[in-house]
Amino acid sequence: MKDLTLALDAMGGDHGPHVTVPAALQALKFHTSLKIILVGNETEIEKYLPQTSSTDLARIEIIHTTEVVTMSDRPIHALRSRKNSSMRIALELVRDGKATACVSAGNTGALMAMAKVLLKTLPGIDRPALVSCLPTMTGKPVYLLDLGANVSCDSDTLFQFAIMGSVLCEAVHKKPRPKVALLNVGIEAIKGNDQVQQAGQILQQTEQVNYIGFVEGDEIYTGNVDVIVCDGFVGNITLKTSEGIAKLLVHQLKRGLNDGFFVRLLSKLIAPRIQAVLNKMNPDHYNGASLIGLRGIVVKSHGNADEAAFLQALNLAATEAKRRLPEMIKDRLESILLDINS
Amino acid sequence: MKDLTLALDAMGGDHGPHVTVPAALQALKFHTSLKIILVGNETEIEKYLPQTSSTDLARIEIIHTTEVVTMSDRPIHALRSRKNSSMRIALELVRDGKATACVSAGNTGALMAMAKVLLKTLPGIDRPALVSCLPTMTGKPVYLLDLGANVSCDSDTLFQFAIMGSVLCEAVHKKPRPKVALLNVGIEAIKGNDQVQQAGQILQQTEQVNYIGFVEGDEIYTGNVDVIVCDGFVGNITLKTSEGIAKLLVHQLKRGLNDGFFVRLLSKLIAPRIQAVLNKMNPDHYNGASLIGLRGIVVKSHGNADEAAFLQALNLAATEAKRRLPEMIKDRLESILLDINS
Incomplete structure (x- = not known):
């Protein structure tokens, strides 16, 4: 199978890299063709990497940014002002085809607003x-x-x-x-x-x-x-x-x-x-909700997810990426909407 | 203690008299000073009374009516057209001081609309x-x-x-x-x-x-x-x-x-x-929700309550009646609302 790349908002959620990085390392073990881009504060992220084998390290990329979307940011504020946030950069990686899916445990409203603007909705869908x-x-x-x-x-x-x-x-x-x-x-x-x-x-x-x-x-x-x-x-x-x-x-x-x-x-x-x-x-065990209706895969984890729970969200993103979910939905959706509007 | 009278919408709920009448008989055993007025189709109600002792029968009154509020009645329709329904008559008994509390397993919206019009809300409260x-x-x-x-x-x-x-x-x-x-x-x-x-x-x-x-x-x-x-x-x-x-x-x-x-x-x-x-x-075990903010006691049971569950609703009504709940709330409510508005 072709390589699969997930973009992680490593700073999102209540625990940030303390949970997201170890979960990412676990995910690498489960999915042999997986690569992960960790977006966030490099110093914080690297704290959780010293035990990592060089083989695993080769499958990880870090994109450094210090800006984060907080849980109390209004969606519109996050959209306008958090241009260098870990959440936004992770979404941009999906938009630019550098990653197949984005996973974040951050602010739901902000994730939704950014995803909608950056990835766009499928034809006929107003809101993911x-x-x-x-x-x-x-x-x-x-x-x-x-x-x-x-x-x-x-x-x-x-x-x-x-x-x-x-x-x-x-x-x-x-x-x-x-x-x-x-x-x-x-x-x-x-x-x-x-x-x-x-x-x-x-x-x-x-x-x-x-x-x-x-x-x-x-x-x-x-x-x-x-x-x-x-x-x-x-x-x-x-x-x-x-x-x-x-x-x-x-x-x-x-x-x-x-x-x-x-x-x-x-x-x-x-x-x-x-x-x-x-x-x-x-x-x-059911952690990870998908933002559907977009032209890309975005999975939202619980804010308070622990390592095992965040891993579930990563698994969900990997599964949807392997299935090429947005494409699967898009074709059927188009035919239904065309049928309804005709 | 003074006698306590509950007015029952005997026809309300999924099972009607099959559940409401046996539960009422149980309630008489628990509350020695309780009297119950069963409002509904007399023939239907009496089907469940043949084994009842004369002592218990003396504590029961039946008010006959054949009209019922259905689960699909809109509140406004029930209010205008179901003037002789078991639900309405049970509420009128509370309004007229002939019962201390009303219990119904019927249509929630209709019960709310009728209770509001017949019993009126407490001062400062718009909706129960x-x-x-x-x-x-x-x-x-x-x-x-x-x-x-x-x-x-x-x-x-x-x-x-x-x-x-x-x-x-x-x-x-x-x-x-x-x-x-x-x-x-x-x-x-x-x-x-x-x-x-x-x-x-x-x-x-x-x-x-x-x-x-x-x-x-x-x-x-x-x-x-x-x-x-x-x-x-x-x-x-x-x-x-x-x-x-x-x-x-x-x-x-x-x-x-x-x-x-x-x-x-x-x-x-x-x-x-x-x-x-x-x-x-x-x-x-938690069956029975109180409609508060009214000048009288109204308890709503689950529509699908069985005998044991409906008995819980009757117990709740009896407890609130003994505590004189509306009076208790009214005084404190008035002082708070006066304080807020001053």
Whole structure:
């Protein structure tokens, strides 16, 4: 296979190079044809490289920059003023064809704004969406979008997200006519806010999408639906809430299974099995959301990702690059949009 | 103690009298001074009463009506046209002082609209909010509002919800200056939609509320905050998503602990302990959300509540009635609003 190059915003996220550089080194072991460009403060980055073999070092390039996008930068400010930031330079490497994909754990709004301007959206798409796969009861994943790139969305944007989600699921899982739903406060047609109701009406008239109607929050994890669409405000809170309740359940379970000698003994014996289940549910295993609808691959990691979690984001970027995801989506998207507009 | 009368919308919810009547009979056993008025189709209701003792029957009154509010009724339609519905008559009993509280598992939007018109809001409050307590890691509950009564909220409404939540927590838990937060997609001041940002600015200037800023979805279950405010669209989806992920985790755990003879044996031994934890986390144990900000007590149950879950909603209504909740809130609310406006 042809060489694959990832551009990393090495400074992004809560931990910066402390997490991004060791994760990058891990990724090199997993993907033998991978090269990585680390963008950020060279001195900071090199702190984590002394043990690295010369073979691995040959697959790493560092582009030095001291400017960073902070978590409190407004997108518009980041776009106008952070011209030499690690985030922007990493994106420019994708734009200029020097890297196939960019990975960042930095400010979501800034990443979205910069990616949109630098990489441009696919034809017919106004705004990229942040999308991720979540586990379900059937074992089959569900795509949820948008996860926070667009805090407010009108019905047209939700409609475009539904099409993108459908095309993505079809392309990645080779699933014809995936079931697409809008996340709402009830399944009845009268439920919800104006945006969701209008998007529902448009989707109902769109043969090209297998729209099944509204679903409530508890349907996300049943596996009955393939793609669930909502605005980024709702999507982000939904995702974080899921993490919160999963952590609470684990906490309660640990406490409940640590109370009394006999229970503790049994718990110890069965602990690896419980741990295996919890690991599968660990949001870190699902770290990495893709910004889709762009003419390039951008993967956003959790800001607080640890090394293992950030590695997942790198794996996702590598997989999408190998699949040539934007090209896959673009062709199908164009034919659907042409069909709709004709 | 003085007699306490609950008015039940016996026809509301997915199961109607099949669930509401047996739950009402259970409630009579728990609360010795309780009387219940069952509003709905007499023939349907009486199907579930043949085994009832004459002592219990003496504590039950049936008000016959054949009209019901359906789940697909728009609030405005329900308000104008369902004048003889079980939901409306149950609310009128509270308005007319014939019952202390109303409980319904019916259409949330219709219940909210009718309750607002029939019972009126407390002074200074424009819209009632649906609020419930959720479990947290510290064991201390957190109040989340709004849970679906108001799908769209401007910053003033969110501000009023913050005050109501704070007063409710103070009143019920005798906790001075409870910590109040706004649910958002990030903790930084720049994050979120216009409504949330503006509400945050108003709250920051409001000494009467112990506002601690924005929180993300995973903070709901940590126990670090006492009151979390959001619009009803986000709140409803947050709540339902939590149920969904909890069910998924239980499902995975059961499957993981049923794989292989030794594991199955251990699981059987430890099953009661795991079940105890899961029971504690079961959303049915938290069933019943209060419509606060009204001059009367209205409790909304899940539409799909079973007998045990609906009983929880009845218990909540009885507890609020015993505490005279609206009066408790009203006085503190008035003094805060007077203070703010002066």
